[in-house]
Amino acid sequence: MESLNSREGLFERIHWLIKLRWIAVTGVFLSVFIAVNVLKIPVPDIPLYAIALILGIYNLTSLVYVNRSRANFPALANRIANTQIAIDLFILASLVHFSGGIENPFIFYFIFHMIIASILLSRRASFLQATFAVILFSMMVALEYLGILPHYCLVGFVSSDLHNNAIHISGIAFVFVSTLYIAVYMATSISRRLREREASLKEANALLKQKDRIKSEYVLRVTHDIKEHLAAIQSCIEPVTGGIVGSLNEKQMNLLQRADERAGKLMFFVKALLEVTSIKLSKEIRMGHFDFSDMLKDAIHTIARKAGNKNIFLSSTVEPGIQKIRGAREYIQELISNLLANSVKYTPRNGKVDIDVIDKGNSILIQIKDTGIGIPGEELSKVFDEFYRASNAREIEKDGTGLGLSIAKQVVARHNGKIWVESVQGKGTTFFIMLPK
Amino acid sequence: MSNKSKILIIDDDPDISEAMKVVLESKQYQVATAKTGEQGLKKVKQEKPDLVILDVMMETQGKGFDVARAIKGDEDTKDTPILMLTAVKEKTGLDFKKEAGDDAWLPVDAYLDKPLKPEELISKVGLLLGKS
Structure with missing residues (x-):
């Protein structure tokens, strides 16, 4: 099942873990501050702040390490997730120890770790983590009970002898342990089902392709x-x-x-x-670097005469940041001249067609805007489908393949770009193409 | 330009060959035809045409490319201009226009897409024969 997890998916999930940990660091600082300064509970704030600081440093180190070892995903991912969850459990146990041990209701935060483990790890590893949590918890409680570790009472929050009350300890421990295991059982069942579903969807998708x-x-x-x-x-x-x-x-x-x-x-x-x-x-189309303005000039040239015949005003602007872009020049040129030819075809005499090319940093945005007949709103989503022709386009020109825009879509997809359209019937249409540089 | 020039058409489609032959003969060219690459190469050597019109013959794995290379690789025939008939782009995704100048890859002098307009064929042939 794990093999289905893509490298990017695992990387993302470990990043999610790191993000959660930042929330935890903030949470610890805030709760200690409130407990000490607002609720006036005499918890030893210095060790608690120190642990929060260690948690922060540890999280920063994880972030750097995970980003550096990205290349070795997914082989490393399980080990990273396992280690990090174990360290998290240990840090949580330390925090709980310094803030009242078994008296501290935050002990149930261990459940969160169990759920995280169930999402990231296999069922077996999740149960092992639960067992590790149980061992940590039991050791803390036992050592505090036996007086080997000091006990910090949450004075004013609970009565001060609870940590010495064997019946209370056993009761809490029983609920705690069973909660952890049940949580792991439920969460792993759900995530197993989700993974199975994901696998079958992937399979179905591959078959369709x-x-x-x-x-x-x-x-x-x-x-x-x-x-x-x-x-x-x-x-x-x-x-x-x-x-x-x-x-x-x-x-x-x-x-x-x-x-x-x-x-x-x-x-x-x-x-x-x-x-x-x-x-x-085709598996791939040949890409190269080409001068965008140069190509645009050629594309416009191919339709200039048709536009002139209908007295349609053509204008184009290219932002100065756009020079060479990567792509298959012939295809992009054909794409743009096809869209321009469409604009000219469906724009009445004396209309306007504007081409604006905007620099978006890593990509460029090409806008082709006309004052044509527009596309009916309910048909907008279909215009890129093979053989589809808008109803008003069919009225204007009987013959047409209905393939121009689906070719455009394919070409843009091959460049990892995006194409979309906005239109108001009777006012005009704007095609947008986003292409990586 | 001599209208007595000899042209060899190598194309596996007999109807297109015939149509081209009719068009070219109307301009007083002498036209020979060959249906396969092998036959074509033989005729190139025997008849020493002034121009070869070569179909890309994609049905036999682009046999036309091999024929073009063979003609340009032979001392006796390397100066014979080749007009290639193709619609390569749709099959291979290659940008044929740029490749036409790339001798190592495809040593042809010009190309035309099918179907051929008679006037296009005549003007291209005239141009190539005038050049050589």
């Missing part, structure tokens, strides 16, 4: 075959419609041109489908 891959491979093969035949059809028709093999009468020409046009549309669709499928299937 595999099925999706098989589907994509099938689509790729079929589409490629269609394309081969289609290319031959077009190659044979075009010399005829081009008059290379002699002239046709008007009716012959008209029909043949219709056939050619339909073949062309089908070819466009097939190429888009091939593209989205092959990006999905």
Whole structure:
């Protein structure tokens, strides 16, 4: 089961433990301060503050150590968690000893350690930690009872002879021990079930991915075959419609041109489908460093004429911090020119398309904003789906593959980026793309 | 540019070969065709064409690449320009435009995507023959 825990997951959980410990350090300082200064309980504050300080130093050391040994996770993780929980138990026992021993209701804080252990460790290790806690607790109580260790009474909080009352001690100890073991039993049962569930979800997810891959491979093969035949059809028709093999009468020409046009549309669709499928299937795309502004200029160039024809004003700004970015230039350029082409297509005459590229430190944010027809709100979440076309887009242009945005999504995903869209119908649409530099 | 130039088309698709042949013959080129890489290489040696139009032939594991390397690797034929027909990007994710200049990887002089527009084919062929 442990093998399922990813390196990052374990690392995160140990960090969580460290975070909890900071809360504990603060808690100890505060409770000692309140007990001594507000409740006027005469606990020995110097050793208690000292232990809190040791806890703080120990936590800082853990933090540094865990960060340094990140590379050796997850092999080390169990040992780190086990050791840290054991040290925590010892420190808690010391704190309890200096603040009343068995009289101190904080003894039940041992339960928290049991729950933490149950989440981080195996069931066996959790029960061992519970046993370690029980031994620490029993030793403290016994040594205080026998007078080998001094006992610090919580004067004013409980009556002062409780630590010498064997019946009281046994009762508390029984409740304490059974509580710890029951807590471990319950918490490990829950976390075991969660782990099993996580494992089965992972398995189901892997299966789905595999099925999706098989589907994509099938689509790729079929589409490629269609394309081969289609290319031959077009190659044979075009010399005829081009008059290379002699002239046709008007009716012959008209029909043949219709056939050619339909073949062309089908070819466009097939190429888009091939593209989205092959990006999905390719294990990696080749990345390099390229000048972003340079690429943007080329992307804008490809649609400048179409925008000009509709008298659409194109403007672009790139923040100066953005120079070279890492990525597959051809893909990013195609992504941006496709989005720009969409904007121009769905923006009425005399509209505006703005491209703003904002420096976000480790990443860049590209905003492509138009004053177009917009996307109906209820359809926004679907526009990146394969073959989906917004209802108002279909009205404006009958033909369209519905693949452009899903190609965009694939390209962005391949760059570990994010793409999303905001739109107000009738006002305009803004596409946002976040790409790591 | 001499319109008596000899062009060899190596493509495993007989229909596309025929269509290209018709287009090129309309411009008075002499056109020969070959259906496989081996046949093509033989004809390159025998007929010494002025230009080779080579399909990438992905169906046989990119056989076209091997043929291109063989032509450019042979003393007798290394100066023959090659026009490669391909749609490599969609299959391999490679950026073909950049690779075209990379002699070690793919020694071709130009490339065209299928399907070919007749006028594109004519102008590209004219350009390559004018260059050599």
